Amino acid sequence: MSALLGPAEVRRLASELDVRPTKKLGQNFVHDPNTVRRIVATAELSPEDVVLEVGPGLGSLTLALLPACREVVAVEIDPVLAKRLPETAADHAPELAGRLRVVEADALRITKADVGEPTAMVANLPYNVAVPVVLHLLAELPSLRTVLVMVQAEVADRMAAGPGSKAYGVPSVKVAWYADARRSVTVSRSVFWPVPNVDSALVRLVRHEPPADVDRERLFTLVDAAFSQRRKTLRGALASWAGSPDRAAEVVRAAGIDPGLRGEQLTVRDFSRILEAADHHL
Incomplete structure (x- = not known):
């Protein structure tokens, strides 16, 4: 020893x-x-x-x-x-x-x-x-x-x-x-x-294995955007990321998530779903 x-x-x-x-x-x-x-x-x-x-x-x-x-x-x-x-x-x-x-x-x-x-x-x-x-x-x-x-x-x-x-x-x-x-x-x-x-x-x-088959760097950029203004809902916080508040709301909704939620209520899998929805909608 x-x-x-x-x-x-x-x-x-x-x-x-x-x-x-x-x-x-x-x-x-x-x-x-x-x-x-x-x-x-x-x-x-x-x-x-x-x-x-x-x-x-x-x-x-x-x-x-x-x-x-x-x-x-x-x-x-x-x-x-x-x-x-x-x-x-x-x-x-x-x-x-x-x-x-x-x-x-x-x-x-x-x-x-x-x-x-x-x-x-x-x-x-x-x-x-x-x-x-x-x-x-x-x-x-x-x-x-x-x-x-x-x-x-x-x-x-x-x-x-x-x-x-x-x-x-x-x-x-x-x-x-x-x-x-x-x-x-x-x-x-x-x-x-x-x-x-x-x-x-x-x-x-x-x-563990990554929770989704999405690009990690793009996902992390999305996460940074969602938390950049903590008191804002996803609709507002993701506005610049998606192009506008309406666009953000549309993508988040397409992922099966309420755009009135805030980033701190989402799991990493939820964020992955938003990114997947963005690839189909943006």
Whole structure:
């Protein structure tokens, strides 16, 4: 088993590397071994999984992942942290260090060519880029079957929300295109250094087939339009997308949906039906 990082070691490593967690990169390092053990347990990994970890930081979660899977591909944007991570693995888990591959890159720009075909993603994601990173990686890496991310609690609610709930919005619909999302446990802010001013939560995504045979990018454009003016009904919100309010109403009605509804009341399948109707009517 790998020895995990505690609070004193996290601070010692940060001091040695002269790393000051930056708000810009959304860095909050986990220093509680029980929390990383719980994350790995919740991920339900198999010994054959190749795990993508985004933003490994000082390596707290990385060390807990190494015994649980075949390989960890860690994507780190900070060159100082990326360079140190293999040494940390060698120090704490010498017999498992060969399972780690570090890729110094921006997760929002990586492709299959950079990371291969990981089967699972487990990450403590920077709050400011959590949703764009998850959506980008689901699109770029069809091999990803499961995703478990620790994100700001409010973001977790949005990713897993269903139609009609207060948290339901663009992220909810786009995530639902790729996967079933379930919000898991809330994580105390005290397990991080520095302590953030918000709570975190785990969200687990299990990939499914797309809910409809429509073009994803066109569907996402439609979803963005429907939510761009939250208080408007579909008739008004989709006016510029369809060409006019009357045209929007006609298409929505043709999809079997009431144009007096709002975007937040529709499922991803409903949006797909509107797009299918548009292809026949516009």
